[in-house]
Amino acid sequence: METGIVQQPNQGDEVARVRAFNRFYTARLGVLEQRLMDSPFSLTEARILYELAHRDAPTAKEIGAELKLDPGYLSRIIQGFADDGLVKRSPSPADRRQHLLTLTAKGRAAYAKLERSSQNEVTAMLAGLPPAERARLTAAMSTIQGLIGAGSAPPPILRSPRPGDIGWVVQSHGAFYAAEYGFDASFEALVAEIAGQFLASHDPGRERCWIAEYDGVQAGSLFLVRDSDDVAKLRLLLVTPQARGHQLGRRLIDEAIGFARLCGYRKVTLWTQSILTAARRIYQDAGFQRVAAEPHRSFGQDLIGETWELSL
Incomplete structure (x- = not known):
């Protein structure tokens, strides 16, 4: 006889499944490696390059707030980018204590190469799936992002x-x-x-x-x-x-x-x-x-x- 009682999922099982998925996906994308996709950049450095490429002259404070990075750690990375000729800094008219950050031509080229490598790697990962399965996969990803991101729109x-x-x-x-x-x-x-x-x-x-x-x-x-x-x-x-x-x-x-x-x-x-x-x-x-x-x-x-x- 059916009782009409719906068994609630065990919270411990839910946490375990999320953590298992995180371990699987980070390993699948290779983000645990010291350098991302055979580039000279770590995962954090690549993420900072992404923000610099997609923001209009941000400050380090803005990037740090977005990525929740320690200011000192972020400052060392930005200084390394500047030393390598990837980033140009100019004083902010709104706050002379802050600097506006823009990618140089060399920085844009480095980011473009990293972006292509990422796109090619994901393309290769999806190549083994038929179109219907690829659609299911990307729809599931959108669902995850929408639920955890409180309904925010995914990035372009x-x-x-x-x-x-x-x-x-x-x-x-x-x-x-x-x-x-x-x-x-x-x-x-x-x-x-x-x-x-x-x-x-x-x-x-x-x-x-x-x-x-x-x-x-x-x-x-x-x-x-x-x-x-x-x-x-x-x-x-x-x-x-x-x-x-x-x-x-x-x-x-x-x-x-x-x-x-x-x-x-x-x-x-x-x-x-x-x-x-x-x-x-x-x-x-x-x-x-x-x-x-x-x-x-x-x-x-x-x-x-x-x-x-x-x-x-």
Whole structure:
């Protein structure tokens, strides 16, 4: 006979299961090793690099509060980064006792390499699972993060395109540029042509598309395509208004530059418009230089097209 009494889980068993999962997952990802993924960085150092790459000139105090690190320990790590030329420090206008921290070009390159290694390692881990099982795994991870994080949204991620993403890129570019800059349908047609060519004939070894995802939805895009054996071209950079403030544009550009270096390109080029001030600032911060500017009439507007280049 059923009694209707539901047996409550034993708290000791729950704690044991959580600890067992922690041991399994940390060992599976290799974070117990002295150096993370054969890099020169420990897990803590890599996590600090992540914060520096995804924050707009934070102070050491801000990073320490986020990661709950001892100030003295954090200070020694930051000093080591500065000695190695990875970090630049400048006095904070708000508090002269604090310094604003930014990654140098060398620091961004080091982080990009670490990010690629991490992505490749996780990609390899997931490769043995069929698509349905991968979906179950990532959904379970989101559930864990949502429950323990009190419902907070997961951080933005960069991933490869899935079915439907390229259509989203075309639609989002058309809608955004029409609303923000008054571009007509000819711009959306151009985006569709670029995206269609990529789908039909891109070389996975030398060309790539990244989709940014935030809170489970598409939040941005960037394509890197071959222009010649030595030159790669960036195309279709976009970050949605809802996802701004997370350094997604910078992350997309850094990821593309790192990939271009791995492919052996010697230069990355792009074409943009002078009115796109936010994008131009990202290009400039990443080391691109404007090499040409020319007025033109396109997309129903009088514009000044600009060519920017980065030597690798």
